[in-house]
Structures are given as C-alpha cells and as structure tokens.
Amino acid sequence: MENRMTVRFAALGVNESFARSVAAAFAAHLDPTLEELTEIKTGVSEAVSNSIIHGYREDPEGIVEMECKVSEKRYITLIIRDWGAGIEDVEKAREPMFTTGKPEERSGMGFTVMESFMDRVEVVSEAGEGTTVTMTKRLDACGK
Amino acid sequence: MQSSFLVTDDIFVVSVSGELDHHCAGKLREEIDEAMDAFKCRHLVMDMEKVTFMDSSGIGVVLGRYSKISERGGRLVLAGCSDYVEKILLMAGVFTVINKENTAEEAIWLLRGYEQMKLGVNE
Ligand SMILES: Nc1ncnc2c1ncn2[C@@H]1O[C@H](COP(=O)(O)OP(=O)(O)O)[C@@H](O)[C@H]1O
Ligand SMILES: [Mg+2]
Numbered sequence: 001m002e003n004r005m006t007v008r009f010a011a012l013g014v015n016e017s018f019a020r021s022v023a024a025a026f027a028a029h030l031d032p033t034l035e036e037l038t039e040i041k042t043g044v045s046e047a048v049s050n051s052i053i054h055g056y057r058e059d060p061e062g063i064v065e066m067e068c069k070v071s072e073k074r075y076i077t078l079i080i081r082d083w084g085a086g087i088e089d090v091e092k093a094r095e096p097m098f099t100t101g102k103p104e105e106r107s108g109m110g111f112t113v114m115e116s117f118m119d120r121v122e123v124v125s126e127a128g129e130g131t132t133v134t135m136t137k138r139l140d141a142c143g144k
Numbered sequence: 145m146q147s148s149f150l151v152t153d154d155i156f157v158v159s160v161s162g163e164l165d166h167h168c169a170g171k172l173r174e175e176i177d178e179a180m181d182a183f184k185c186r187h188l189v190m191d192m193e194k195v196t197f198m199d200s201s202g203i204g205v206v207l208g209r210y211s212k213i214s215e216r217g218g219r220l221v222l223a224g225c226s227d228y229v230e231k232i233l234l235m236a237g238v239f240t241v242i243n244k245e246n247t248a249e250e251a252i253w254l255l256r257g258y259e260q261m262k263l264g265v266n267e
Contacts, residue, residue, distance in 0.1 A: 013165075013166060014167060017163060017167070020197075041197060042232075049165065049166040049167075096235075105173070105204050107200050109235055113200045
C-alpha cells in the first residue's frame with residue numbers, strides 16, 4: 001500500500017523530538033525492525049535540526065516541513081524542507097567534520113550520520129533560498 | 145533527556161538518560177561544565193547506559209567536553225555505550241582519543257589507576 005503524509009512546524013528545538021516521533025509512528029505500519037526505526041529517527045533528527053540551527057539560526061518564525069512516503073516495495077522516503085539560509089557549497093557541507101556552526105558544539109557529522117543510516121541522501125539547496133533533504137531507505141523485506 | 149551526577153575524589157560522574165539531541169545538548173553541556181567547575185573535578189565519566197536516542201549532537205557534547213577537560217590535564221572516559229551510541233561515536237573517531245568502559249564503576253577504576261600511576265612516576 002502506498003501512503004504519504006506531510007507536517008509543518010516551527011523551527012524550535014522542541015520539535016526535533018516531535019518530528020522523529022511522527023516519522024516513526026508513520027513508518028510503524030510497515031513493521032520495521034527496532035534498528036530501522038532508530039535509523040529513521042536519527043536521519044530525521046539530523047535533517048530537522050540542521051534546518052532549525054543552520055537554516056533558520058533558531059528563529060522560531062521559520063517553518064520546517066517534513067513529508068514522508070512509503071511505497072509498496074517497502075521504500076520509505078523522508079523529505080525535510082526549509083526556506084532558510086540555504087547552503088553555498090553542498091558538496092563541501094556533506095564532508096565529514098565540516099561545520100559552519102560553533103566548533104565547540106557542532107561536530108559536522110550530521111550528513112555523514114544520515115548517509116550511513118539511509119540508503120540514499122539527496123541535498124538540494126541554494127544560498128538564500130532554502131534546503132531540501134531527501135532520504136530514502138529500503139526496509140527489510142522480512143518485516144511481515 | 146535527564147542527567148544525574150555523583151562526585152568521587154576529583155572524578156565527576158554524569159549519568160545521562162533519555163534522548164540526547166541538539167535541543168537537549170546545550171543544557172547537558174552547561175550542567176556538566178558548571179558542576180565540574182563548582183566541585184573542582186578534573187576527570188569526567190559520562191555514563192551513557194540509559195541513553196535511548198542520540199544523534200550527532202551527542203558527538204559534539206563528547207568532543208567538546210574532551211577538549212575542555214584535556215586542556216586542564218584531566219581525562220574523559222565513556223561508559224555503558226549501547227552498540228547504537230557507539231556506532232555514532234565511531235563515525236567521528238571518538239574512541240581513538242577517548243577510553244570507553246562497560247560500566248561507570250570500571251571507568252572510575254581506570255581513572256583511579258591512572259592517578260596512582262602518575263603518583264608513582266612523580267616519586
Ligand atoms: N538546512 C540547512 N540550511 C543551511 N545550512 C545547512 C543546512 N543543513 C546543513 N547545512 C550546512 O552544512 C553543514 C554541515 O552539516 P552537518 O553535517 O549536519 O554538521 P553540523 O550540523 O554539525 O554543522 C552545516 O554546518 C551547515 O553549514
Ligand atoms: Mg547537523
């Protein structure tokens with residue numbers, strides 16, 4: 001069964017856990033393994049916190065959108081979108097340890113974590129326009 | 145996220161529980177730094193056994209504490225990391241510079257042993 005949903009929320013730190021829980025609840029009907037659920041939650045947490053921290057610099061007026069889709073073949077797609085600062089050089093931003101955040105707080109490992117937990121991570125961004133991160137993961141077939 | 149701590153000699157042991165993300169990372173950072181200063185602790189044990197979720201913000205907290213503490217000649221030891229927490233920390237090569245032990249008790253023993261070894265050398 002194909003299924004989809006979209007949520008929009010303010011760029012507030014408290015909504016990071018909200019977004020992860022919503023994505024996990026949505027994926028639940030596919031009977032993912034506990035490990036897969038955690039991986040989905042981690043990917044969402046990384047992308048959403050990036051929109052909040054880097055996209056909007058924690059301005060609560062900013063809006064983050066999360067779209068989730070699942071296909072019959074057990075592919076889950078998570079699209080996290082913001083209309084914030086955008087990224088000048090996406091390739092550079094995706095490098096491990098690269099961060100424009102405060103070095104004593106950020107590790108620059110967010111994209112690396114997304115890439116290792118998801119099967120495919122696509123980043124479309126333009127400075128001043130915003131950022132769209134699309135993550136796709138194939139869930140284990142033996143889920144029931 | 146919740147944290148509780150205990151102080152033994154100059155070792156500060158913080159036990160972190162719940163979900164550790166960017167939203168909670170700031171609070172945890174402040175709590176650890178303030179309490180370590182107040183109790184004049186040199187070493188830190190971070191007990192991660194009760195962490196149920198962590199993203200790369202956790203790496204930032206760990207590496208941030210590591211550089212602060214090692215500047216003052218102290219050591220950081222991680223304890224009770226689940227396979228999942230360990231996997232994320234491994235991505236950043238955290239364990240090339242930071243020791244890990246299975247339990248907070250073992251981490252405390254490691255630090256005490258390290259202190260004694262230093263005393264031995266000084267004599
Ligand atoms: N949504 C976004 N809007 C603007 N910049 C972003 C966004 N996501 C990522 N970036 C840029 O990419 C860099 C790397 O991101 P990431 O790997 O998650 O590390 P970190 O969040 O620790 O800086 C960020 O420091 C930031 O410059
Ligand atoms: Mg990030």
